[in-house]
Amino acid sequence: xxxISTSDCRSMLCVGHVCVDLINLCSHYPEExxxxxxxxxxxxxxxxxxxxxxxxxxxxxxxxxxGAKAAFLGTIADSHEKRFLLDDFAxxxxxxxxxxxxxxCECSTSFVILSRASASRTIIHSNKNLPELSVDDFAQxxxxxxxxxxxxxxxxxxxxxxIKLVREHNxxxxxxxxxxxxxxxxxxxxxxxxxxxxxxxxxxxxxFAVFKGYSNMAETLEGVKAMAHPGAVVVCPWGExxxxxCQGSEVMVCSPAFPPANVxxxxxxxxxxxxxxxxxxxxxxxxxxxxxxxCRIAGAKVGVIGWExxxxxxxxxxxxxxxxxxxxx
Numbered sequence: 617x618x619x620i621s622t623s624d625c626r627s628m629l630c631v632g633h634v635c636v637d638l639i640n641l642c643s644h645y646p647e648e649x650x651x652x653x654x655x656x657x658x659x660x661x662x663x664x665x666x667x668x669x670x671x672x673x674x675x676x677x678x679x680x681x682x683g684a685k686a687a688f689l690g691t692i693a694d695s696h697e698k699r700f701l702l703d704d705f706a707x708x709x710x711x712x713x714x715x716x717x718x719x720x721c722e723c724s725t726s727f728v729i730l731s732r733a734s735a736s737r738t739i740i741h742s743n744k745n746l747p748e749l750s751v752d753d754f755a756q757x758x759x760x761x762x763x764x765x766x767x768x769x770x771x772x773x774x775x776x777x778x779i780k781l782v783r784e785h786n787x788x789x790x791x792x793x794x795x796x797x798x799x800x801x802x803x804x805x806x807x808x809x810x811x812x813x814x815x816x817x818x819x820x821x822x823x824f825a826v827f828k829g830y831s832n833m834a835e836t837l838e839g840v841k842a843m844a845h846p847g848a849v850v851v852c853p854w855g856e857x858x859x860x861x862c863q864g865s866e867v868m869v870c871s872p873a874f875p876p877a878n879v880x881x882x883x884x885x886x887x888x889x890x891x892x893x894x895x896x897x898x899x900x901x902x903x904x905x906x907x908x909x910x911c912r913i914a915g916a917k918v919g920v921i922g923w924e925x926x927x928x929x930x931x932x933x934x935x936x937x938x939x940x941x942x943x944x945x
Contacts, residue, residue, distance in 0.1 A: 627685040627711065627761050628898065630891075631749065631778065632672025632768025634690050634715075635724040635741070636697050639665050639883070641921075645731045645738065662732065667883075667922060668704040669726050671800060672768040674887035675894075678913070680708040681927055682895045687711040689757065693746050697723040708923065716753045721746045728883060735879040735918075754778040759785045759795060764898050766890070767799045767815070769808045775799070779814045796898070800890055801840075809843060817849040817897070819890050825852065833860035837868055849897075851907060853889050853914075859907045869904035871911045876919025884923070889914040 641663040668677070672690060679686035688710050692698055694717050701723075705712045724743035730736070748771040759765070765782055767775050779797055786794045798817035801808045804827035812818050818840060825836040836852045837860060844850055846864060853859040858873040893910035901909065916929050 625685070626763035627687050628679050628764045628766070628894065629687045629689055629762045630672040630676040630679070630766050630768070631689045631754070631775075632675075632770060633670035633724070634668065634673035634688065634692060634701055635670045635726055635743075636701065637667040637669035637726045637728050637883070639663075639667050639728045639730060641730045641732060643731075644733045645729065645736060665922075666700065668701055669728075669884075670768075671802065671887050672766070673705070674884045675766055675768075675891040676705070676710045677708045677923055678888050678891035678917075678926075679895055680710045681923065681930055682892065682913075684895055684898075685711070687714065687762070689714050689716075689754070690749050691716045691718050691721075691746055691753075693717075693721040693723040694719045695721070695723045714757050716749060718747060730881060730883065732880070735882055737883050748774060749778075750774060751777045751781075755781060762795050764796045764798070764894060766894055767797070767811070769799050769801045769803065769811055772807045772810055776810060776814060779811070783814075798890075798894060802886070812840060812843040813845050815844075815848065817851065817894070818844055819893075820850065820852045821886060822852075822854050825854075833857070833870070834868060837862045849903060851890075851893060851910075853886060853907075853910070858911050859889065859893075861903050861907050863903055869902075869907065871904065871908040874912045874915030876915055879918050881921045882918050885914050885918050888917040888926075 640661050643660045643662060673688055676686045676688040686709060688705060692701060692715050702712055722744045724746045727740040729738040751774050759782060782795050782797050797815040799811045799815045800819045801824050802821040804823050820836055820840050828839060830836040830839055833852045833854050837850050840850045841862060849861060849863045851861040856873050858871045860868055860870045862868045889910040892913035893906050896906035896909040917926055920926060
């Protein structure tokens with residue numbers, strides 16, 4: 617586990633959901649019953665745009681921006697939105713050759729309200745008939761090209777079987793060539809706990825931690841570590857308080873948050889942290905340096921709107937690590 621060479625040039629696969637985010641940037645969160653766009657100051661829509669969304673899809677975007685060979689695996693509807701989604705993946709260098717196109721289905725969407733005044737985000741998700749990725753779909757994929765496979769915590773029974781397929785694949789490999797597996801436990805759903813013991817790296821959200829009754833990062837790490845397999849890495853981001861992590865019986869490591877001067881767009885912040893942390897771990901950085909990198913990149917993300925400005929920040933050299941040209945200090 618985690619014995620990855622810095623010269624490993626294999627790809628990083630993100631497995632999960634993709635949708636179209638219908639984003640509405642408002643000066644304030646709209647008043648109930650009022651019409652957005654009228655002369656009412658608190659109901660003014662400042663900007664409206666489409667953006668590719670979904671946790672695993674966002675993870676792959678960030679990995680692509682960081683210079684990884686990123687790939688996405690999930691279902692996508694054979695609807696008019698398909699071209700937009702696939703073109704946007706390509707824009708960030710994400711390989712989508714293995715996506716499963718579902719005919720006769722509608723694209724899932726998230727209606728997002730961003731408040732400029734509070735930087736809050738409100739998301740209303742809709743999925744009419746797009747199926748989840750099946751175990752059979754995953755079993756058709758040649759796992760040889762991948763050094764890391766990250767799973768979005770959803771579709772629990774199927775994802776558990778997919779992870780087990782990766783573990784079976786690893787049995788025939790030298791330890792240095794193992795595929796590392798990780799999972800995001802985000803939603804406040806008890807069934808997600810079944811995925812915790814199966815992977816090498818577990819990302820636990822603040823929402824899930826609070827749902828479990830934990831009041832801080834230290835409690836969360838202790839609680840989740842007891843559920844994880846021995847030696848697993850547990851990572852817990854906590855918004856403005858930064859992030860903490862531990863591996864097995866080792867001492868907990870922490871990182872502060874790195875907030876920008878102005879928070880303008882928190883959509884995808886957690887996905888950014890997870891992807892950047894994975895990227896750093898996969899390139900041989902220590903656990904402490906990796907979560908620090910994740911916090912720094914997530915801080916940069918919430919200071920810009922969307923993903924494209926992040927490309928400029930990463931390309932400018934202001935977020936570069938001493939050891940890796942594409943990692944932040």
